[in-house]
Amino acid sequence: MFPSRPLLLIGTAISCASADCATISVTYNFAPQEAQVAIDHAASIWEGILVSPVPIKAMVTWIPMNGSVLGITFPNGRKDFTGAPVPQTWYATALANSIAGQELNPGENDIEIYLDASTDWYFGLDGATPSGQQDLVSVALHEMGHGLGFVGLSKKEGATGSLGLLLASDFAPLTTTFPWPELDSLPGIFDRFLVHPQNGPLDLMENPGPTLGSAMSSNQLRFNGPLTMIANDGEAPRIYSPSNFALGSSCVHLNEATYPVGNANELMTPFNSAGHANHWPGPLCLAMLRDIGWNLAPDVGMVEPCARSPLLELWPNPVQSELSISGIIAGANVVIRDVEGRTVMVLQGGSSIDVSGLAPGPYLVSTEAGGLAKHGRLIKR
Ligand SMILES: [Zn+2]
Structure with missing residues (x-):
């Protein structure tokens, strides 16, 4: 027995904005x-x-x-x-x-x-x-x-x-x-x-x-x-x-x-x-x-749109010390998280940050504001 419930989750079939969308x-x-x-x-x-x-x-x-x-x-x-x-x-x-x-x-x-x-x-x-x-x-x-x-x-x-x-x-x-x-x-x-x-x-x-x-x-x-x-x-x-x-x-x-x-x-x-x-x-x-490796349409969901074409540009990558970032959402911080999802660094203003203190490994770099988010993958050497 299941009571009827309000239908809050009905999506409409969206059309992929990318020319690469799947068929x-x-x-x-x-x-x-x-x-x-x-x-x-x-x-x-x-x-x-x-x-x-x-x-x-x-x-x-x-x-x-x-x-x-x-x-x-x-x-x-x-x-x-x-x-x-x-x-x-x-x-x-x-x-x-x-x-x-x-x-x-x-x-x-x-x-x-x-x-x-x-x-x-x-x-x-x-x-x-x-x-x-x-x-x-x-x-x-x-x-x-x-x-x-x-x-x-x-x-x-x-x-x-x-x-x-x-x-x-x-x-x-x-x-x-x-x-x-x-x-x-x-x-x-x-x-x-x-x-x-x-x-x-x-x-x-x-x-x-x-x-x-x-x-x-x-x-x-x-x-x-x-x-x-x-x-x-x-x-x-x-x-x-x-x-x-x-x-x-x-x-x-x-x-x-x-x-x-x-x-x-x-x-x-x-x-x-x-x-x-x-x-x-x-x-x-x-x-x-x-x-698991899927590339999803840029307007889908809340996390990074595509590991192979990140919207947040990071260089050099891999990085040892000074990281430059372009594409930061105006007025937003940049947050660097480790693979456990823990915030390890926050950049407030500016477009470069010294990451020499980070342990070697992969990180996710994000800038988020007002429901808009950009992400990039970073490798620290
Ligand atoms: Zn199943």
Whole structure:
């Protein structure tokens, strides 16, 4: 039972201001026409957010799944492609293609989504979802989010947790049309940001192993991407990691209780509420996509628009002592934060600052005023 709620979170399909905006083409198996319209609408919302020179290919299959789940998504994956930011790490092909600037998987889909044909769906685009019905635009937007890389490779058997040991048979009878790769016990890029508050990053734990297993069902997992932490006031947001590990739900969603129905970040939690709609990914999801490597349209969200073309110019970069900055918003301070999101320096006025006291490493440099923000990445030598 879910009460009806005010629809505060309905976004409109924005058009990407950049010539590089993504295109998403969806092919359908068995989906009724009215479902296709709603799913295409969800794709158009993502098109307004993502920047990619390579068209994204999604396939949606509409089959009864006994009402137990609304949808399941299988992202195609690549690792160690040209330009891969982190080696020995899986990336969703939609993301890998955008980073590589070329199609790495010709003839294969990037994203394959199953949606439950037996669910009582609301097909409208307006978010006025009647009580008792599931909003298809919301669920399609959520599933596409997984396909774009909001997903990991975690699994737990008995007390043993693993990353990168998922098998096609774990999801039978569902299958993918693209070949299931040998995952080689390697994590996905999303997994590399998962941390346990006491035991540290999951990707540094014995894999497979019991410490990893207990972390995955600790109810304490967090995502510590630097842009995500900045978007979350310096704190790593909670990841769904309940005491009973659930394949496909645990470790690949924001925490349901932390981001309940009506929260701006509810879209990427594991449960969708009937009679409710949300057509926008929310600031945390957008920051998480940026942390895993997505280039998002400049007008989207609150954090840096594009790691590859920062609006705040910093030089020299890497820097040892004197840093020059151009593009500071008039009257605003410049704030330098470390990867934990902690403010380490503030520049008030001027356009240069002595950073020789900073420890070597990466930093995010920001200038923010009146809802406007510019950011740049800095490396201190
Ligand atoms: Zn999900």
